[in-house]
Amino acid sequence: MKGTLSTRLIVWVGVPAAALFALVVSFGTLRSYQQVAKNAERSSRALAQAHAAKLEVLLREAQKIPEMMAVQLEEGDFDTEEKLLRYMRGVVEKNHTHIYGSCVAFKPFGFSADMSGYAPYYYWTKEGLKFEQLAKPEYNYFQWEWYRRPRDAGRAVWSEPYFDDGGGQTLMITYSVPFKRDDVFHGIVTIDIALDELLGQVKRIAQDEEAMLGAGGYAFIISKQGKFLAFPGESTEHVMEHELKSRNPELAARMQVGREGVLKTHSPHDGQPAWVAFAPILLGPLDDDAPTAFRSEMSLGIVSVEAGAMDPATRLLTRQSLIGLAGLTALFAAIIFVARSISRPIRELSVAAMEIAHGNLEMKIASGSNTDEVQHLTTAFNKMTKDLRMQMQELRYTTTVRERMEGELSAARSIQMSLLPKTFPAFPERPEIDIHAIIRPAREVGGDLYDYFFLDETRLCFVIGDVAGKGVPAALVMAVTKSLVKATALGGHDAGKIIARVNDELCEEVEAGMFVTLLFAILNTATGELEYCNAGHLSPFLLGADHSIIPLDGGHGPALALANDLPFPTARHTLTPGDALFFFTDGVTEALDKSRHFYTPQRLQIVLRDVHAAEVSKITRAVVQDVSTFCGDREQTDDISVMATRWLGISR
Amino acid sequence: MQIKEEKQDGIVIVSIDEHLDTAASPQLEAHLIGLIEAGENRILVDCAALDYVNSAGLKVLLIAAKKLEAGHGHFALCTLTPGVLMVFETIGFTRIMKIATTRADGVQLLRELV
Numbered sequence: 027m028k029g030t031l032s033t034r035l036i037v038w039v040g041v042p043a044a045a046l047f048a049l050v051v052s053f054g055t056l057r058s059y060q061q062v063a064k065n066a067e068r069s070s071r072a073l074a075q076a077h078a079a080k081l082e083v084l085l086r087e088a089q090k091i092p093e094m095m096a097v098q099l100e101e102g103d104f105d106t107e108e109k110l111l112r113y114m115r116g117v118v119e120k121n122h123t124h125i126y127g128s129c130v131a132f133k134p135f136g137f138s139a140d141m142s143g144y145a146p147y148y149y150w151t152k153e154g155l156k157f158e159q160l161a162k163p164e165y166n167y168f169q170w171e172w173y174r175r176p177r178d179a180g181r182a183v184w185s186e187p188y189f190d191d192g193g194g195q196t197l198m199i200t201y202s203v204p205f206k207r208d209d210v211f212h213g214i215v216t217i218d219i220a221l222d223e224l225l226g227q228v229k230r231i232a233q234d235e236e237a238m239l240g241a242g243g244y245a246f247i248i249s250k251q252g253k254f255l256a257f258p259g260e261s262t263e264h265v266m267e268h269e270l271k272s273r274n275p276e277l278a279a280r281m282q283v284g285r286e287g288v289l290k291t292h293s294p295h296d297g298q299p300a301w302v303a304f305a306p307i308l309l310g311p312l313d314d315d316a317p318t319a320f321r322s323e324m325s326l327g328i329v330s331v332e333a334g335a336m337d338p339a340t341r342l343l344t345r346q347s348l349i350g351l352a353g354l355t356a357l358f359a360a361i362i363f364v365a366r367s368i369s370r371p372i373r374e375l376s377v378a379a380m381e382i383a384h385g386n387l388e389m390k391i392a393s394g395s396n397t398d399e400v401q402h403l404t405t406a407f408n409k410m411t412k413d414l415r416m417q418m419q420e421l422r423y424t425t426t427v428r429e430r431m432e433g434e435l436s437a438a439r440s441i442q443m444s445l446l447p448k449t450f451p452a453f454p455e456r457p458e459i460d461i462h463a464i465i466r467p468a469r470e471v472g473g474d475l476y477d478y479f480f481l482d483e484t485r486l487c488f489v490i491g492d493v494a495g496k497g498v499p500a501a502l503v504m505a506v507t508k509s510l511v512k513a514t515a516l517g518g519h520d521a522g523k524i525i526a527r528v529n530d531e532l533c534e535e536v537e538a539g540m541f542v543t544l545l546f547a548i549l550n551t552a553t554g555e556l557e558y559c560n561a562g563h564l565s566p567f568l569l570g571a572d573h574s575i576i577p578l579d580g581g582h583g584p585a586l587a588l589a590n591d592l593p594f595p596t597a598r599h600t601l602t603p604g605d606a607l608f609f610f611t612d613g614v615t616e617a618l619d620k621s622r623h624f625y626t627p628q629r630l631q632i633v634l635r636d637v638h639a640a641e642v643s644k645i646t647r648a649v650v651q652d653v654s655t656f657c658g659d660r661e662q663t664d665d666i667s668v669m670a671t672r673w674l675g676i677s678r
Numbered sequence: 679m680q681i682k683e684e685k686q687d688g689i690v691i692v693s694i695d696e697h698l699d700t701a702a703s704p705q706l707e708a709h710l711i712g713l714i715e716a717g718e719n720r721i722l723v724d725c726a727a728l729d730y731v732n733s734a735g736l737k738v739l740l741i742a743a744k745k746l747e748a749g750h751g752h753f754a755l756c757t758l759t760p761g762v763l764m765v766f767e768t769i770g771f772t773r774i775m776k777i778a779t780t781r782a783d784g785v786q787l788l789r790e791l792v
Contacts, residue, residue: 494733494740496700538748539741543733543769562769584770588740592773616732622697624730663700664732 031372032365040354040361047350055343062342067288070303070330073238075286077231077245078305078326084227085219085309085324088125089201091117092215093182095130096205099215107137111146111157118148119155126150126198126220129160131167132213133177143167149218151195173214176202180211184309184323186249187221197221199255201309224256231328232258242331244295247307247324252278255324257295270294277302277327284308284322293329303328371400375407387415438471438501442665445505446476450643458551459486462643463669464650466613466662473500473542474611474665475508479515484552487515490609490669491544491563494585499540506535507542507586521548521559522596525583529561529594532587542586545609554601554673559594561586564612567631569638569645569670571604575631578607603675608634608645613666617653620660625653642670681709689720689788691781695727698735706735710742719751720791722784726757731765743775752776752791756784 029037095117104110110130118128127149137144143161150156160167167173176183182203189197198218206212228245236243247255252270271278273294280287284306293300306322374391381389389411391404442465452461463476473493480486489511493500510528518524525546532542545566547558558566558578562585565577580597601607610630617625630649637648646668653666679702682693690713694706713721723739731739743753754776758766766772778784 492733494737496734538744539737541733541737541740541769564768582768584773588770589774592770612732 030365031369032362035361035365036358040358043357044354047354051343051346051350054346058342066301066330067303069238070301070328071286071288071305073235074288074303074305074326074328077328078286078307081227081247081324081326082307082309084124085307088121088217088219089182089203089309091121091125091128092201092203092217095128095215096182096203099130099205099213100207102207114146114148115155115157118150121217122150122155124219124223125217126196126223127218129216129218130213131160131173131216133211134168136207136212172200172202172216176204176214177211180204184250186251187253187255190218199224199249221255225258228256228326229258235328239328239330242293242298243329245326245328246294247326248278248281250282250323252282274302277304280304281306281325281327284320284325293331294327295329298331301330303330368397368400371397371404375403378407382411382414387411387418434498435470438496438498439467441498441501441505442467442471442473442475445508447478452478453480456551458674459549460642460672460674461669462641462646462671463667464646466650466666468496468613468662468665470496470663471498471501472496472613472663472665473504474613474667475504476609476667476669477508477512478669478671479512481515481548484550486549486551487512488547488549488607488609488669488671489544490566490611490667491542491561491586492611492613492665492667493540493542495540499537503532503536503540503542507532507544510535511544511546515546515548520596521546521557522581522583522594525559525561525586525594526592529586529592530590533590536587541588543612544586547607547609549601549607549671549673551673554603554605554675556599556601556607557596558599559583559596561594564610564615564627566610567608567634568599568601569606569608569634569672571602573638575634575638601673601675603673606638606642606645606670606672608649609669610649611665611667613662613664614649614653614668616664617657617662617666618660619656620658625656629656642672645670679705681706683709683713686785687789689722689785690718691722691724691785693724693727696729698728698731698738700732700734703734703738707738707741710738711745714742714745714749714751719746719749720788721746721751721753722778722781722788723753723755724757724781724784725755725759725762726781728759728762731762733769736765736769736771739771739775752788754778754784754788756781 095113098104104113114128114130118125127147129145129147131145132143134142141161145160145167147158147160148155149158171188172185175185182201185200185202187197187199198220200216200218202214202216204211204214224247228247231245232239232243244258246257248270249255254268254270257268269278270281274291276291277289277294280289281304286305288301288303290301292298304325304327307324307326308321309323378389378391391407446465450462453459461478465474465476467474473495475489475491475493477489478487489508491507493503493507495503507528510531514524514527514531518527525544543562545558545560545563547556549556558581560581561583565579568576568578570576578597578599581595583594584592615625615627615630629652633649633652634645637645649668650666679694679696679698684691692709698706710721721742739755746753756778757780758777766775766777776787778787
């Protein structure tokens with residue numbers, strides 16, 4: 027993966043950390059949601075049960091009133107109308123807080139044989155307690171639910187809510203208890219409970235439990251048939267028009283059969299998501315054998331709006347998310363900070379590297395990082411720059427030295443080469459003499475010299491020599507020697523004496539330790555008389571016209587410039603026409619092959635034997651060629667000089 | 679070439695072998711100059727194992743001799759092999775250098791010169 031360090035760190039560290047965190051938080055949240063939901067469910071279930079039980083107690087208190095009256099009526103306690111009415115009035119007055127009214131309805135002709143119906147009814151109005159005789163032409167009570175159902179069932183029942191326009195003029199439910207005479211149905215005792223009373227109860231529940239239910243929570247009561255007995259959201263007047271079944275069938279199916287539980291559903295009031303806890307209110311005769319569904323006359327529902335119920339869990343989630351978000355922000359900030367602190371010096375290093383690449387070796391990097399690796403890198407980098415700088419200096423120095431040396435070499439060579447005569451034939455107007463010379467300077471000039479010149483019409487001088495040492499000093503000494511020999515020769519007659527004078531001059535001119543070996547010869551081209559002086563040099567060969575090859579080894583004196591006032595002898599020899607002379611320097615005989623063997627004077631003689639009769643240029647070339655063959659690839663360490671001359675003796 | 683050095687009666691004896699040529703000369707020159715500059719004033723070069731000398735080598739010996747003698751010291755050579763001796767004679771070194779036949783002679787020669 028490519029990208030900056032921070033990107034990579036964020037991708038490889040930040041994102042996994044964020045993912046892990048999200049996982050932990052969502053898992054925790056799920057668990058806490060579940061826990062909170064479970065707690066909420068448990069407590070709202072308990073709440074529903076508790077309040078259902080309270081209502082049950084309340085309603086059972088109310089139930090007792092007609093039940094007691096029924097027992098008294100069956101036992102005939104009220105033998106006069108007055109006694110009955112007084113008792114009823116007392117009951118309604120005494121229980122006016124939760125009982126709206128009470129009635130005793132006798133079966134036709136049950137109270138007296140001359141009255142087809144008798145149903146005294148005491149009830150409360152705003153003006154106070156009122157009495158009404160329900161047995162009246164416009165209100166045939168025998169037809170009403172509250173009378174017929176208990177009579178037909180033979181047991182006490184709660185009615186569905188209804189609007190009593192005959193008596194109470196209000197919405198109510200009625201508990202009707204049948205009583206018998208002589209084991210035969212004789213009438214009904216009732217109490218009425220206004221729905222307003224139940225509404226008051228559920229409102230109180232909602233108030234008391236607001237903390238638990240959350241804002242918007244409420245309680246409601248439904249009848250056995252799913253009618254709303256108390257429904258805070260709706261006005262009491264409209265109760266008749268609504269059924270729970272039409273609003274929330276799921277809930278209705280459970281509550282109407284007297285089940286208890288908690289259901290995550292929607293509010294019957296406004297359809298918002300809500301938790302509804304419900305519990306039956308078990309009423310009717312205390313007949314424990316009957317199934318709950320049968321005994322459940324009403325059901326209490328407690329609605330908590332979901333948002334409210336889940337508040338603790340939501341708060342927890344919010345808190346965790348905030349902490350996590352802060353943590354992640356800090357983590358990302360830390361990653362970016364660390365990445366920056368690493369990558370900034372690296373960026374600086376790369377900038378510096380570019381700078382150095384462009385040739386600025388003075389560049390020095392300050393280590394601005396606390397990271398060990400980066401510090402090491404910086405140190406290594408500075409060391410590299412320093413080494414580079416040093417190497418550059420060294421290279422520059424070496425180059426300078428080499429250039430100077432090369433310059434010296436070429437200077438020495440050009441001095442040497444410019445002084446040596448190289449035009450052949452050397453004396454085209456002199457048919458009696460042939461001369462040829464070759465010099466092959468070593469890379470580092472060795473100081474060889476040769477020369478030939480006429481002193482006068484007949485006397486021809488030959489010089490071949492070797493300056494000890496190399497380079498420019500040797501070349502300079504060589505130049506001095508050559509001039510001295512020529513100048514001295516022009517003023518002298520005897521070879522030995524000329525060389526003695528050259529020696530004295532040279533001793534003055536050259537530094538200590540420098541010396542020159544030299545062979546000096548004077549040939550009389552008219553007579554063939556040769557005189558020579560050998561100042562520490564190799565003896566030349568005489569290539570005789572009679573095919574003999576002999577060294578001219580006379581006239582030995584010391585090398586030049588060793589000491590003053592040394593005597594130099596002169597040797598003489600007379601050439602016959604056709605004789606040739608071969609002069610050379612130790613660059614020939616001391617040339618080395620690759621096994622460090624010398625070329626040797628013996629090998630030279632063999633070559634000379636082959637070519638001694640040939641033209642002088644062939645002799646010189648043959649020798650140089652053979653030395654070159656002998657040496658092979660080995661570098662030539664000394665100058666190689668050869669010079670040959672043949673005297674033909676033909677006079678002009 | 680190998681250079682060996684020993685001291686006897688205040689005389690430094692330097693032994694050299696094989697070839698004293700262009701390649702070997704600077705080594706011997708540095709060695710001899712080092713001795714002279716260190717204050718040695720009698721040096722004997724033993725050439726018993728020396729096979730060959732060329733002009734570069736001769737030049738080193740000549741420099742050493744002249745330098746030493748300029749400072750009132752003495753320089754000598756001993757036990758020259760025939761080939762080397764011939765070169766010495768050719769060049770004329772036998773005329774300007776102190777040359778002894780044996781090492782003992784060389785030591786004796788230098789001892790007497792003090």
